[in-house]
Amino acid sequence: MPTKIEKDALTGTDTTGHEWDGLKELNTPLPKWWLYVMYATIAFSAVWVVLYPAFPIQGWTGTTGWIAREAVVQEVAAADERMGPMMSRIRAATPQQIAADPELRSFAMAGGRIAFANNCAACHGAGGQGAVGGFPSLADDDWLWGGTHEAIRATIQHGIRAGESDEERTSMMPRFVADGVLTTAQAADTAEFVLSLSGRSTDAAGVERGKALYAENCASCHGENGEGNRDLGAPRLSDQVWLHASDKAAIARYIGNPRMGVMPSWGGRLDAATVNMLTVYVHALGGGEN
Numbered sequence: 001m002p003t004k005i006e007k008d009a010l011t012g013t014d015t016t017g018h019e020w021d022g023l024k025e026l027n028t029p030l031p032k033w034w035l036y037v038m039y040a041t042i043a044f045s046a047v048w049v050v051l052y053p054a055f056p057i058q059g060w061t062g063t064t065g066w067i068a069r070e071a072v073v074q075e076v077a078a079a080d081e082r083m084g085p086m087m088s089r090i091r092a093a094t095p096q097q098i099a100a101d102p103e104l105r106s107f108a109m110a111g112g113r114i115a116f117a118n119n120c121a122a123c124h125g126a127g128g129q130g131a132v133g134g135f136p137s138l139a140d141d142d143w144l145w146g147g148t149h150e151a152i153r154a155t156i157q158h159g160i161r162a163g164e165s166d167e168e169r170t171s172m173m174p175r176f177v178a179d180g181v182l183t184t185a186q187a188a189d190t191a192e193f194v195l196s197l198s199g200r201s202t203d204a205a206g207v208e209r210g211k212a213l214y215a216e217n218c219a220s221c222h223g224e225n226g227e228g229n230r231d232l233g234a235p236r237l238s239d240q241v242w243l244h245a246s247d248k249a250a251i252a253r254y255i256g257n258p259r260m261g262v263m264p265s266w267g268g269r270l271d272a273a274t275v276n277m278l279t280v281y282v283h284a285l286g287g288g289e290n
């Protein structure tokens with residue numbers, strides 16, 4: 001069928017000449033504003049192609065010579081150069097020296113906060129408050145391995161029971177029931193004695209029976225009165241802070257088959273300046289000792 005362009009009577013607009021079963025297509029012009037926006041974008045792209053990298057011909061075209069990736073590389077290099085001297089001073093100083101120098105300290109606290117969020121918060125909580133399942137709070141003054149700058153730095157640097165450093169923190173509580181040293185009933189009595197150390201026992205006869213078992217099996221690590229031992233990372237049992245188990249049943253199960261906390265060694269993963277910044281940051285979370 002031949003196409004025939006005609007005027008539509010109703011709108012006064014030309015038709016395209018296409019017709020389907022009596023339906024005719026109008027050839028409505030594009031709105032003016034739309035056309036101008038399109039011309040503007042074409043003009044913009046023409047200017048862009050001349051000024052900025054568009055074609056990979058002998059490097060990149062573009063009269064300004066600006067390249068986004070190189071700009072980032074330069075910015076990073078400039079930031080490194082600005083931070084470099086500060087990072088060297090942080091690396092060379094001890095955590096105590098950093099903490100005593102206001103300028104170094106504020107730099108280390110800012111850097112330590114970021115490094116903590118990136119590397120430690122997953123286990124220790126965003127504010128170092130700890131998490132159930134054996135992840136200790138770093139914001140209180142109850143320390144397994146010690147809360148001085150030196151002790152915190154050594155823990156972070158070498159890790160705990162991870163088998164990654166010769167100088168790691170390590171110790172192993174025996175599996176008293178699983179290895180047949182104590183019966184389940186003896187473990188329950190020992191747990192009762194453990195509760196008595198923080199004044200929570202309700203069964204005097206159990207305490208009496210547990211006392212000797214504790215002295216024989218536990219005091220060497222946890223101390224005669226449950227005061228703990230930082231050389232072994234053995235928690236104080238006479239306070240209200242619990243890492244793994246707090247009620248009698250859980251303590252008895254724990255004595256039977258303890259789980260030992262593991263922390264990676266960070267010395268091989270983070271540079272010395274970052275380890276120092278983390279030490280100062282953790283020490284300042286609330287429980288730092290002198």
Ligand code: HEC
Binds near residue numbers: 116120263282
């Ligand atoms: C994979 C989990 C995990 C990550 C990640 C982790 N930790 Fe730990 N951290 C632990 C566990 C578990 C313990 C307790 C180990 C134990 O029972 O002796 C611990 C213990 C510590 C202690 C000793 C606390 C005390 O009471 O003596 C310090 C300090 C510490 N972590 C700092 C850090 C820092 C700083 C980071 C980040 C660089 C970090 N941790 C990342 C799991 C982790």
Ligand code: HEC
Binds near residue numbers: 171172217254262
């Ligand atoms: C060789 C040293 C050693 C001996 C012996 C030992 N423990 Fe432990 N115990 C530890 C260590 C280390 C931990 C901490 C584990 C960790 O950090 O994950 C621990 C943890 C515990 C906990 C968990 C504390 C908490 O805060 O959740 C209890 C309870 C406990 N021991 C009781 C006992 C009792 C009772 C005995 C004796 C029957 C005993 N331990 C013998 C080293 C020892």
